[in-house]
Amino acid sequence: MFSVNCENKLLRAKIAMISEQIQESETSVRVRMNFDFTP
Incomplete structure (x- = not known):
């Protein structure tokens, strides 16, 4: 036991x-996506 x-x-x-x-990793991916999609 x-x-x-x-x-x-x-x-x-x-x-x-x-x-x-x-x-x-999820938070880093979200941050990267936010940076990528900012105009």
Whole structure:
């Protein structure tokens, strides 16, 4: 059971890092689109 809990914590940490990276990339894409579409 202990090893399973450790694996779950590692998975959650990885998922949190990935979600943060996705949010950062989404915001950067939005900023780029705003710059591209400004007349």
